[in-house]
Amino acid sequence: MAPGREMRFWGWGEDAHAGAPPHHGIAWLEEVLGAPLKSARPAPDIGAVELSKPRLTRRAAAALRAIVGEGGVREDDHSRIVHAAGKGYPDLVRLSAGDARPAPDAVVLPATGEQVSAVLAACAQEDVAVVPFGGGTSVVGGVEPERGGHRSVIALDLGLLTRLVDLDQRSQLATLEPGLRGPEVEHVLRTRGFTLGHYPQSFEYATVGGWVATRSAGQASAGYGRIDELVEGARLVTPSGDVNLATHPASAAGPDLRELVVGSEGILGVLTQVTLRVRPRPPAGRYEAWMLPSFEAGQEALRACVQEEVSPDVARLSDEPETTMSLALAGLEGKRAALLGRYLGARGIERGSLMITGWEGTPERVAVRRRATTAVLRRNGAAPLGAGPGRAWARGRFHAPYFRDDLLARGVMVETLETATTWSGLPGLLAGVRSALSRHAPFVACHVSHIYPTGASLYFTFLAPQDPDDPIGQWRRAKTDACDAIVAAGGTITHHHAIGRDHRRWLAAEDGALGVEALRAVKATLDPAGIMNPGKLLP
């Protein structure tokens, strides 16, 4: 990333961040893990990190410097280390242990779309693989600097491409460069009265280009739509030239190439501009919490909301274990816990399922929509917990990755994965994945993170004492079993984290062998030398 935009190389975000360390709920964690938490391992020293020898030839480096200038090609250790991986569990395990061996040979920072074109041409010429790098927040190995048989590999950091190219207020369309991070996107739009409304957990660091390249979904996507629903135009710079997708609200002009570009994860080219639907900035927002009698009852309530077209913009439903975890980590104990227990007990809820709902818009519309949602939720047995816990959720909505860092430093394997299926398929998918993960982790929790008229996503979190001798093997076995279970139950292998390096072997279950061949044919056309993001997406 560009200067001043770096995360901790071994974890999430910045040291200065007021995180959510597990000072609450340590007892609970030790109980579910069946083991004491270790004392926190100190952060690794960047000076002691192991790196492979850089392999960029002098000729390639000179060709790249001729395009992006002297400062645009970084071969120093620091730059290489902070681009050595994404933020997946195996990435953090390796980097925390001081291992950045797969680092790119150099980091290149283009300042314009034209420079991106020229860099790709030079890399094809010089046999250099290119890994497009936005926020570097991939949790599926999407920015792993693999050479893929090429002589060397660069991270193409898009952190200088941060312009608002155009805002068409009348059509509610913003054309953005890919390097803008979440808060930057919202800032440039807010000053003009608009919002994108896209709030994934990675919001603070992930970029708009990364969102589009990975089919990101945000916490308010039930209301604002997934990023793939918001893209109306794009420019993809490929080694074979540019694919300029015209901006139309709708078209019947053959297969929709936007949908080839969206989710292409850098294997076809680099998004240098995207045109996204934006909305007038909502003057009001309200978040509330509810307790549902059970996870199943909560799913029924959400299904009713979305199928009756009274869905809130944010809809999140935790299963009973996740609900217990949330309450434990929030430090809800003693008198307050007893009060909550009595309140829920009076409503027939013993071990409930926590739901967060949120609405945004004009105060009038929020009121009208909230009333409509509330009626359906109450009909389904929801007990209101009020706006307090809703606001608390909204405040902490981007903090979970810090919590993961803390747990990892204390010897806990913590990982998440997500899938989606139809409403009919949901119980089987839930049971299958829960059962697979339970073989590897003493604590498995799940929440419904996104709802659709025809189905919903399931987001799993699992915790286990880390195997100090083979932490990555331990993770891989759990991940593999979970992915196999997802596919066996008819779920999608990823609802919003993308394919990257980690899900490649399950793609054919989704697209079929012939579908994968069709994608390979597209890649061969746009990237004939195969330099774009090797080892990602395609099996």
Added chain:
Amino acid sequence: MAPGREMRFWGWGEDAHAGAPPHHGIAWLEEVLGAPLKSARPAPDIGAVELSKPRLTRRAAAALRAIVGEGGVREDDHSRIVHAAGKGYPDLVRLSAGDARPAPDAVVLPATGEQVSAVLAACAQEDVAVVPFGGGTSVVGGVEPERGGHRSVIALDLGLLTRLVDLDQRSQLATLEPGLRGPEVEHVLRTRGFTLGHYPQSFEYATVGGWVATRSAGQASAGYGRIDELVEGARLVTPSGDVNLATHPASAAGPDLRELVVGSEGILGVLTQVTLRVRPRPPAGRYEAWMLPSFEAGQEALRACVQEEVSPDVARLSDEPETTMSLALAGLEGKRAALLGRYLGARGIERGSLMITGWEGTPERVAVRRRATTAVLRRNGAAPLGAGPGRAWARGRFHAPYFRDDLLARGVMVETLETATTWSGLPGLLAGVRSALSRHAPFVACHVSHIYPTGASLYFTFLAPQDPDDPIGQWRRAKTDACDAIVAAGGTITHHHAIGRDHRRWLAAEDGALGVEALRAVKATLDPAGIMNPGKLLP
């Protein structure tokens, strides 16, 4: 099409249909055309139609009969003639004149998806081009039986594939075979309490497979969504094998191959199943008409509705010429016309713009939504004309193609074309296309047929006295100028009629040369022999 499903070979629908002949408004038509209407030319005699000699080899015919049975391969003149073309203007001109020379060499009727696979394999083996044929309602030459350099060509009529494969009521998903026509789709769903809600003008004859293959939009798509928004799964049988796209409500698993299949117009393979989102059948519906002070004011009203999320399910806005035509053809004259004039005059509307709005759902929801839409329309100067003209529109919503037949028989060139762009681009697109068409036709009318938060579609109708010496050349010149104007103004070359044969040369303006190459690569993978629907979609 299968027995009992045939349209008039030279025009739309059936003779028995109570159409809307131009008995009203003849004077108006003659005035705008500047020429008297001719007396209606009698329908052509199918026995006198000219046909090319069939070229299917005996070996190919035998191979096909071995798959679909004796009755499944039709080589008779009648079968060939009714599959000789779609229903575009040049198609009807040719067939009305008794020319069915481009007829397919045979018509093949598979009864199962497996038979479709086997037929494609046999055709690849025997060098036979395959034109998938659903309702045969293409107005862009999408079912033109071109050989594309192959020895012969068959029409693959999907009229026997009419099963409801599955209805998942809980997930509101229906899996349908491609040959079901609009009324059949609604019938099988209605008996189970559901609707697809897809009502293109071709509803009575077009098929679900054709809708998906051409990215169809229906008259209520503002509410129910375009067909491409409703597809959640599909099976595409190709010469290289099947592409089975799993049904997921959403996924981040790479490029969305559903969007390659949707809109593929038969050039990649044959859709043998599609899984579509359905909805509970609405118990209530209300259609109303309004007069807006001008076309521009009407567009502003619709933009406000859709951007404020109070859009009706049906939203159609005619420009002033189309409004005049509608009133003239409805036979509104004398006292009633004067009454309407006084009513509108009192509201400051002199030569207004007619809008149709429709809402469907529970009576309560219709009432709530109608109130919300109405407030925005009134704020934008809409004068209500009540439910009467709304109901009249709904009754006649599928009749325009019959009217076209009548005019054609009376020596009038009548053609329609559609495009879409952003709200900002709409005035320029409108002016450009109107100006291009005005060079070829004394009467040019336009309506907004579909609205989106970021833009809208424009649907043009133009009338001119037919050039009896070169009717197709006359049409081509007008069409070419209009398409050039669309592209110059940044519109999509087609909003819901697809590319077919007629729009091919403008596809690169939409997808770019490299995008077209990517599509070619996909086709080469799925259809290596190039037998699927030659001469369509790709330039």
